[in-house]
Amino acid sequence: MTARTALIYSPDCGSYCYGTDHPFKVQRYKLAYELIHAYGLTCLPDVSVCRCGTITDEQLLTFHSHDYLARLKEFSAAEESRADFRFGLGDTENPIFKGVYDWACMGTAGTLEGARLIVEEGYKAAFNLAGGWHHAHRSKASGFSYLNDAAVAINYLLAQGKRVVYLDLDAHHGDGVQEAFYENDQVLTISLHQSGIYFFPGTGFEEEIGTGAGTGYTVNVPLLEHTDDAIYMKAFDEVAFPLIAAFDPDVLVTQMGADTFRTDPLTKLEITTHAYSYIVKKLKALQIPWLAVGGGGYDNMNVARAWTIVWAVMNGKDLAPSLPGPFVEMIRQMGFPHRMLLDAMHWAEDDDRNRALDAVERTIAKVRKSIFPVIIGPYGQTSGK
Incomplete structure (x- = not known):
């Protein structure tokens, strides 16, 4: 059988x-x-x-509440501006615009379709x-997100009897997905992200490891500012x-946020396409059925480059x-420079990099102590299947 792939x-x-x-x-999508x-x-x-x-x-409704969906639909159809901060709707972070419900459904439907193509x-x-x-x-709603596509798709996969790893490579902690499966031992969630000490969403610390049956199935690796390729790959x-x-797992689900890149205006990590490509290639080598989704990234040209990788x-x-000629011409007409810079913006001083390295080594030690005994048995055997 050929290895078919679907771009959604x-x-x-x-x-x-x-x-x-x-x-x-x-x-960014175009x-x-x-x-x-x-x-x-x-x-x-x-x-x-x-x-x-x-x-x-x-x-x-496999993840979201009826009341929340009803309010999101109502606001989406309204002609005037609306807000309901109980549901996180209508602030500067999660604005209400005409058709916002349709917009959110489109992205969620795409992820669900990807899961279906893999399973069925x-x-x-x-x-x-x-x-x-x-x-x-x-x-x-939170962090520009109205519907949690990964949570809905993973619930579909669970209903099909699949065990799932969810790996989140966005610079921001995947808090909504962690919440969805915090008590579940059929989903292993792993998030590598900029530390939430002074950074949105303020979660994703090493001590967050799950609860109940899910204890040990939530993994967080918070990274200090100026974490570079070598530290990230470590x-x-x-x-x-x-x-x-x-x-x-039966299915690997990855969130491929590109806001970890050195040029991103909202984050302070130092990742380039070197580490990004390295990780993607290692995931491919696992030969696990693979569902990838987009994510963050606010240097739009480098988002395009990352997702093309x-x-x-x-x-x-x-x-x-070198970028293909037709693409260079297209972006020139759109007002973009044809060179996409990955090594500009913030660079790490030696002291900053050393602090980031020391921090990740401490985190690795904590995770090995709290998580590895649950997931990896004493002889290197999985405790799941």
Whole structure:
């Protein structure tokens, strides 16, 4: 059987707007898709490009509350501005705009469709560019996220009898997904993120390890400012990778946020495509059915580059280092420079880098003590299957 892959993308993703002053720009999806297409990665023999599809209330209710969905629908249809801070709706972070419910459903439906393609049609990998809304809670919007696509898709996978690893590589902690499965031993959640000490959402510390049956199945690796490629890869290699391999899931779900990059205006990590590519290639080597979703990233050109890397690796293709000519012309007409800088902005002083390295080594030691005995048995055997 061929290793079929699905890229999930709808041009309709660009039909909505959070506001001209909001840091989240829907333009990222068109940029990512057009760069993937320019590299010839949409017309490979075993590649399908799929629309996001639709989603039902019943499917959304596997995670979200009825009251929250009703209010989100009501506000989405209203002609005037609305707000209800009990549900996190209508503030500067999570604005209400016409069709916001349809917008949120589109991304969630895309992730659910990716999960379905893997389970029901035998696809080896699927990537929903418009997914990754990991801050949405059961009854509250948060962090630009209105519906939690990963939680809904993972609940579908659980209903199909699948065990899941959820790996979150966004610079912000995946708090909404952690909340969804904090008591569940069939989902191993792992989040590598900038420390929440002074950073949104203020969660994701080493001591958050799950509760009840889920104790030991929540893993957090908070990273200090100025964590660079070498430190980031160390965290992945010494925590995430061995846990994923030991848990041996039926499906790997990854949130591929690109706001870890050095140029990102909202974060203070120092990651480049070197570490990003390294991790994506190691995930591919696991040969686990793989559902990837987008996520954060506020340097839109580098989001496009990052997600093109993900799709290329999923399909076993190498990318030429120079951007394709048609893409360069397109972005020039849009007002972007044709060179995308990954090594600009904030650099780490030696003292800052040493603090970040010391911190990650302490975190690794804590996780090995609290998590590894649960997931990895005394002889290296999984405690799950």
